[in-house]
Amino acid sequence: MNKEEIVEKVNFFLVDEFEVEEDDMSPDANLKETLELDSLDFVDLVVAVESNFGTKLIGEDFNGVETLQDFYDLIERKIS
Template sequence: MEKNEIILTTNAFLVEEFEANPENIKPEANLKIVLDLDSLDYIDLVVVIENNFGFKVNPEDFQSIITFQDFYDYVGTRVKQKELV
């Protein structure tokens, strides 16, 4: 899966599942603030990621994810790891 495809897929489900304004989804923007995430929303986000990309998410991985770019990088790394198996 290419980087652009990951970004487009990710943005599409963030807009759909979290009712995010697509104009606010920018690589440098804060994921938690733009999506207005609380602790239950993170659980929903984990489920959506697992369903869309087919890998298990460790909730503690989110501690290092601040921006959308961090999120894209995380998903891209995990997708590549899955493809190598």
């Protein structure tokens, strides 16, 4: 899976499952603030990543992940 496919898939489930506005989906969007994701949403996010990409994330994986681009990069690293 290439980076473009990862971005497309992540954006789809954020809009579909987390009701994030498509207009807010920019690589520099802050996950917590701009996308309004709280700690419970992060738990759901871990489940969504596992079901969409077949890889598990743990809390430490999110260290340094602040923007949507950071999140795309995290998933790319985990599935590579």
